[in-house]
Amino acid sequence: MGDLASAIGMAAEEATLVAELQTGSEQAFALLIAQYSQPVYSMIARSLRDPADAADVTQEVFVKVFRHIGSFHGDASLRTWIYRIALHEVSNQRRWWSRHKKQELTLDAQQENEEGDCFCLGDTLASNAESPLECAEHGEAKEQVAAALRTIPEAFRSVVILREIEGFGYEEIAEMLNVHLGTVKSRLTRGRAALREALKKDAAAQPCGCSRVVEEVSR
Amino acid sequence: MSWSEKNSAVLQKCLEVREEFSPYLDGDMSGTAMQSMAAHLGGCKDCAVEFAAWREIQSTLGSMGPAKAPAGLQARLRAALAEERERGTHLAWDRRLAAMWHATLAPFAIHAATGTVAALLLIGGAGATIAWFGAPSEVQANDEPLGAMTAPHYLYSEVPPQPIEFGREAPVLIEAKVDDQGRVYDYTILSGPTDKSVQRAVEANLLSSVFQPATIFGLPVAGHVVMTYTGVSVKG
Numbered sequence: 001m002g003d004l005a006s007a008i009g010m011a012a013e014e015a016t017l018v019a020e021l022q023t024g025s026e027q028a029f030a031l032l033i034a035q036y037s038q039p040v041y042s043m044i045a046r047s048l049r050d051p052a053d054a055a056d057v058t059q060e061v062f063v064k065v066f067r068h069i070g071s072f073h074g075d076a077s078l079r080t081w082i083y084r085i086a087l088h089e090v091s092n093q094r095r096w097w098s099r100h101k102k103q104e105l106t107l108d109a110q111q112e113n114e115e116g117d118c119f120c121l122g123d124t125l126a127s128n129a130e131s132p133l134e135c136a137e138h139g140e141a142k143e144q145v146a147a148a149l150r151t152i153p154e155a156f157r158s159v160v161i162l163r164e165i166e167g168f169g170y171e172e173i174a175e176m177l178n179v180h181l182g183t184v185k186s187r188l189t190r191g192r193a194a195l196r197e198a199l200k201k202d203a204a205a206q207p208c209g210c211s212r213v214v215e216e217v218s219r
Numbered sequence: 220m221s222w223s224e225k226n227s228a229v230l231q232k233c234l235e236v237r238e239e240f241s242p243y244l245d246g247d248m249s250g251t252a253m254q255s256m257a258a259h260l261g262g263c264k265d266c267a268v269e270f271a272a273w274r275e276i277q278s279t280l281g282s283m284g285p286a287k288a289p290a291g292l293q294a295r296l297r298a299a300l301a302e303e304r305e306r307g308t309h310l311a312w313d314r315r316l317a318a319m320w321h322a323t324l325a326p327f328a329i330h331a332a333t334g335t336v337a338a339l340l341l342i343g344g345a346g347a348t349i350a351w352f353g354a355p356s357e358v359q360a361n362d363e364p365l366g367a368m369t370a371p372h373y374l375y376s377e378v379p380p381q382p383i384e385f386g387r388e389a390p391v392l393i394e395a396k397v398d399d400q401g402r403v404y405d406y407t408i409l410s411g412p413t414d415k416s417v418q419r420a421v422e423a424n425l426l427s428s429v430f431q432p433a434t435i436f437g438l439p440v441a442g443h444v445v446m447t448y449t450g451v452s453v454k455g
Contacts, residue, residue: 024309026301033296041292042285055289062296067308145279163245164280170247189241195276196269 014078021069033062036079039166040086046161047090049097049150057093061086076175083168083176087158094154148198156191163188232259233266240273371397371444372431376424383420383448391448393421399439401430409445421448 020028040061045054064085072081149157158177162168168176174184236259242248243256260267303309383391391411395403403425408418433442 022309024304026297026304029300030297033293033300037293037296038285038288041288045286046283051286054286055292055295058288058292059296059299063299063303063308066300066303069309070311141279142283145276146283149280160280164277165283165285167281185242185247188245189238192241192244192273192276196272199272199276 015074018069018072018074018078022072024066029066032065036082037062040082043083043161043166044086044090046146046149046165047087047154047157048093053093053097057089058086061089064089077172080172080175083162084178087176090158091154144199144202145195148195148202151198152191152194156187156194159184159187160191160195229263233263236260236263236266237269240270243270244273244277367434367436369434371395371401371433371442373444373446374401374429374431377427377429380427381420381423383417383424391417391421393425393446393448394443395425395428395446396441396443397430397432398441399432401432401439402426403428403430411448424448 017028017031021032037058041054041058044057044061045051048054048057061082065082068085072078076084149160152160159173162173162176163170170181170184170188174181177184179187236256239248239252239256243253246253248256260270389411392409393411394407394409396405398404406421406425408421411417430444432439434440
């Protein structure tokens with residue numbers, strides 16, 4: 001009963017906020033930015049191939065929220081609606097990246113060969129052996145996983161990020177992506193499997209054997 | 220069942236179990252299925268290692284936490300939205316057009332309307348002025364005709380006129396100057412006899428004569444009048 005009352009209160013509060021947003025209220029948008037800019041930025045930064053673009057994409061998301069808030073009718077929650085826009089922008093940005101920015105290669109960036117194996121350009125140069133300290137720094141489990149995450153197909157990656165990092169439930173992810181619940185579960189299974197495979201390949205490609213996650217779990 | 224068949228069945232079971240790793244991680248399966256999964260993992264080292272890898276990845280992802288937004292992101296977003304608000308991009312197209320009208324064309328329209336009204340007033344005023352002052356006005360019955368001037372006009376003599384007699388019969392033409400009171404104050408004999416007796420008779424007649432004075436715009440002024448004395452008798 002208490003949960004229901006709380007849910008009704010939150011819905012009423014959100015309805016008030018939405019009404020304010022639809023008038024273009026500066027104060028309401030300041031509140032929205034304070035509430036959502038960090039999690040939206042985080043999701044975008046985890047999803048993009050180049051996290052340096054995350055701030056620009058986040059700005060584009062909030063501009064679209066501002067422009068289209070009039071068409072928000074409360075069919076989904078405000079959070080779901082904002083994330084839906086963010087996911088769409090991420091998808092657009094990744095397509096753009098594939099067409100343009102992929103040309104700008106760096107030695108540290110993850111590349112993919114014809115067989116689909118990931119490698120760094122820096123690894124192809126002479127004297128690429130890392131010191132134990134560098135290996136420890138670069139081999140941080142989180143960095144490895146984050147890097148591997150960027151290599152898996154977009155449809156799987158979005159679901160993995162929303163579920164594992166952002167902590168959304170299946171239903172809300174389905175609403176955000178506008179897909180069925182079964183599709184979310186299926187993509188999550190495929191995404192986790194793809195991530196596992198990416199980390200295995202990463203471990204095999206590391207000459208210094210610093211892929212800690214894979215090592216730890218293979219013992 | 221042969222060894223290879225048994226091995227194949229185990230591998231098939233492992234594949235089926237691994238397909239369920241994902242829902243097992245989320246606890247998204249029935250209690251019976253979870254028990255079955257736990258039993259298989261307890262007896263299959265390969266699947267247990269693989270599941271441990273999946274769980275480690277999940278744990279690592281969960282511990283990554285949010286990617287920290289750069290400092291000033293919120294200010295940047297507010298500035299971007301302020302710019303959008305200035306452009307009215309959140310408004311419906313009709314309200315946006317109205318806003319654009321008010322922001323851009325309306326001030327010009329006010330100026331244009333003001334200019335048009337001013338021009339109309341100016342042209343209308345000029346027309347009215349021309350019509351008012353340019354067109355000849357109708358003469359009113361009680362108006363004095365513009366530039367009307369009248370000459371002195373003889374009214375009567377205060378005494379009976381004295382006959383003018385001199386030696387021969389001829390008209391005497393006199394120019395008399397009449398003041399604004401209608402009295403003669405000077406005269407000149409233009410033609411005719413100029414005898415003393417004639418002059419005295421003329422003066423006696425003129426001094427007793429009363430004239431309607433000359434007028435300009437209805438006001439009495441000094442003027443002159445030409446008079447002829449005829450029927451002058453001649454003595455002898």
